[in-house]
Amino acid sequence: MSILVVVETQDNEYKKSAYDAVAYAADLAKKLSKSVTTFVLGEVANPETIGNYGSEKVFIAENWDEKKDIVLTITQMISEEKIETVVFAKSPVSETLAARISVKTQSYLATNICSIPELSGSIIKIKKSIYTGKGFIVEELHSGLNILVIKKNILQAQLSDKLAQKQVIKLAEGKTSKLVSKGITKATGDILLTDAQIVVSGGRGMKGPENWALIEDLAKTLGAATGCSKPVSDMDWRPHHEHVGQTGVKVAPTLYIAAGISGAIQHLAGVNSSKFILVINKDPEAPFFKAADYGVVGDLFEVLPKLNALLKSA
Amino acid sequence: MKILVCITHVPDTTSKITFIENNSKFNSAGVQFIIGPYDEYALSKAIDIRDKQGVGEITVLNVGTSETENTLRKALAIGADKAVRVDSEPISSIFTATQISNFVKNNSFDLVLMGRESIDFNGGIVHTLVAEMLDWECVNPIMKLDIVGDKLLMTKEVDGGKEEIEANLPLVLGCQEPIAEWKIPSMKGIMSSRTKPLVVIDPIPVSIGSKVLAFEVPQPKSGCKMIDPSNLEQLVELLKNEAKVLN
Ligand SMILES: Cc1cc2nc3c(=O)[nH]c(=O)nc-3n(C[C@H](O)[C@H](O)[C@H](O)COP(=O)(O)OP(=O)(O)OC[C@H]3O[C@@H](n4cnc5c(N)ncnc54)[C@H](O)[C@@H]3O)c2cc1C
Numbered sequence: 001m002s003i004l005v006v007v008e009t010q011d012n013e014y015k016k017s018a019y020d021a022v023a024y025a026a027d028l029a030k031k032l033s034k035s036v037t038t039f040v041l042g043e044v045a046n047p048e049t050i051g052n053y054g055s056e057k058v059f060i061a062e063n064w065d066e067k068k069d070i071v072l073t074i075t076q077m078i079s080e081e082k083i084e085t086v087v088f089a090k091s092p093v094s095e096t097l098a099a100r101i102s103v104k105t106q107s108y109l110a111t112n113i114c115s116i117p118e119l120s121g122s123i124i125k126i127k128k129s130i131y132t133g134k135g136f137i138v139e140e141l142h143s144g145l146n147i148l149v150i151k152k153n154i155l156q157a158q159l160s161d162k163l164a165q166k167q168v169i170k171l172a173e174g175k176t177s178k179l180v181s182k183g184i185t186k187a188t189g190d191i192l193l194t195d196a197q198i199v200v201s202g203g204r205g206m207k208g209p210e211n212w213a214l215i216e217d218l219a220k221t222l223g224a225a226t227g228c229s230k231p232v233s234d235m236d237w238r239p240h241h242e243h244v245g246q247t248g249v250k251v252a253p254t255l256y257i258a259a260g261i262s263g264a265i266q267h268l269a270g271v272n273s274s275k276f277i278l279v280i281n282k283d284p285e286a287p288f289f290k291a292a293d294y295g296v297v298g299d300l301f302e303v304l305p306k307l308n309a310l311l312k313s314a
Numbered sequence: 315m316k317i318l319v320c321i322t323h324v325p326d327t328t329s330k331i332t333f334i335e336n337n338s339k340f341n342s343a344g345v346q347f348i349i350g351p352y353d354e355y356a357l358s359k360a361i362d363i364r365d366k367q368g369v370g371e372i373t374v375l376n377v378g379t380s381e382t383e384n385t386l387r388k389a390l391a392i393g394a395d396k397a398v399r400v401d402s403e404p405i406s407s408i409f410t411a412t413q414i415s416n417f418v419k420n421n422s423f424d425l426v427l428m429g430r431e432s433i434d435f436n437g438g439i440v441h442t443l444v445a446e447m448l449d450w451e452c453v454n455p456i457m458k459l460d461i462v463g464d465k466l467l468m469t470k471e472v473d474g475g476k477e478e479i480e481a482n483l484p485l486v487l488g489c490q491e492p493i494a495e496w497k498i499p500s501m502k503g504i505m506s507s508r509t510k511p512l513v514v515i516d517p518i519p520v521s522i523g524s525k526v527l528a529f530e531v532p533q534p535k536s537g538c539k540m541i542d543p544s545n546l547e548q549l550v551e552l553l554k555n556e557a558k559v560l561n
């Protein structure tokens with residue numbers, strides 16, 4: 001009996017979130033004296049390396065194809081391997097799969113898990129984020145099968161040099177989607193906001209879209225993604241998908257930098273999973289400073305270029 | 315077209331969230347409740363579709379206790395034709411989705427519109443669950459929807475971009491801006507909302523796989539380190555050695 005982790009890939013490698021999910025499962029497996037098996041959604045060059053993060057086994061599909069019935073494949077795997085816990089890392093693809101599998105298997109589904117699992121006896125205790133990060137709910141899992149979707153940055157992986165044992169499987173034939181895709185347009189060259197380790201955001205204090213080079217230059221130096229506040233995207237200074245907050249993207253970087261953003265509660269709701277927050281604002285009373293770890297009271301038009309120059313030479 | 319719009323009854327986005335009775339209960343004192351912002355986009359879009367086609371009917375549904383009826387009345391004032399309340403706390407996403415899909419099975423709808431996510435549970439998942447229970451397709455989150463003949467053309471937000479999707483009814487869709495403009499209730503709307511039907515139905519039983527132990531609020535930050543703008547070297551130092559984000 002083991003814990004199953006279903007992970008995504010990107011450019012022939014594991015997505016970073018895959019390591020988070022496997023590390024979470026390994027922590028739970030240790031507490032429950034179980035093992036971890038990973039199922040890879042896609043193709044990766046060296047699937048065995050997931051063993052470094054604590055997965056004993058890794059399943060890869062020899063006939064990888066998104067159009068195959070993945071839900072059926074995983075559902076069969078759950079019953080054949082007598083799985084009681086399935087772990088996903090939060091993303092649109094994973095959440096959709098998790099939801100569909102939970103209906104098929106009549107199991108319990110918990111999303112937005114934001115802290116390491118605990119046990120009371122042999123019962124798993126989880127913590128979920130609610131009210132857009134303004135609250136948490138702690139619950140015990142009583143279902144025979146639990147599907148857990150976890151957020152980023154929950155724990156530091158315990159790395160080893162172990163390799164996972166690879167097993168090749170065949171995806172099931174079954175239902176295919178009736179939706180027809182007419183094409184995807186990507187905002188080119190962007191680092192994904194939701195995956196970024198560092199995010200640099202600008203607000204109305206930036207005065208206009210013509211000043212965004214200040215944000216972009218700093219982001220480039222730091223290898224960061226760029227974000228903005230809602231009024232900024234409402235005024236079309238920046239694209240809608242960059243807007244961070246309660247009604248926009250929720251980010252969870254190691255560092256969130258906010259320049260010229262006041263820190264309205266709706267904006268904070270999108271950034272409260274960040275590990276460190278740096279606020280640059282000319283108003284010492286700006287509410288954002290209360291939620292920040294580092295603050296600079298100053299004119300962003302002076303601070304941003306200076307900071308960028310220092311970082312470049314650092 | 316018969317459209318079902320599923321709405322949540324949630325604290326206004328400016329609300330401070332606190333819990334009472336030994337962290338076992340949400341503190342609703344002084345909290346103003348609203349229609350979930352994404353759900354309001356779904357409702358606005360439903361009204362646009364009905365008014366453009368000149369026929370059709372919009373039912374709004376909420377799974378909630380009697381406190382949510384003001385929110386349902388507001389949806390009627392904005393322009394929905396009927397309201398339904400499934401009389402129960404929305405205990406879990408699966409519970410809520412089971413109630414919604416059961417209602418859809420018993421009343422034929424062509425289209426189910428929801429918000430991208432609720433701002434209380436933030437599951438972003440009830441639409442997919444409902445679609446799976448009905449064996450329909452689901453698209454979420456969509457920013458644009460056009461109906462051409464019997465085809466629905468949608469723009470879906472995907473990681474770092476957009477996808478154009480075409481599909482036939484029936485469908486479950488999760489909505490977000492800028493799919494439609496929010497509507498301000500008219501005087502006539504407000505008057506008629508009192509006489510439009512609001513039906514209360516009993517929930518169907520669902521086995522619940524979890525037990526809530528407690529609610530918590532986040533720990534406040536321990537205090538912000540202020541750095542003088544003339545000494546940004548100190549900031550770089552902190553980012554390097556404390557936050558460890560530079561390498
Ligand atoms: C239902 C609802 C949902 C919402 N959802 C969101 C959301 O998801 N995300 C979001 O961001 N907002 C959201 N909002 C809006 C939110 O309430 C605020 O209005 C918004 O976040 C403010 O944006 P801002 O900080 O960029 O602008 P402002 O509040 O105008 O702040 C600008 C800041 O820039 C500073 N500044 C100006 N010039 C300079 C300078 N030269 N140097 C340094 N600092 C300077 C000012 O001191 C000020 O603090 C929502 C509102 C509602 C009602």
Ligand SMILES: Nc1ncnc2c1ncn2[C@@H]1O[C@H](COP(=O)(O)O)[C@@H](O)[C@H]1O
Pocket residue numbers: 320321322350352353375376377378404407410427428429430431432433435436437438439440441
């Ligand atoms: N209690 C509820 N009653 C009616 N609709 C709901 C309820 N909870 C969620 N929904 C719908 O499902 C969508 C997604 O919710 P969630 O999965 O909680 O993020 C919401 O935007 C609503 O349209």
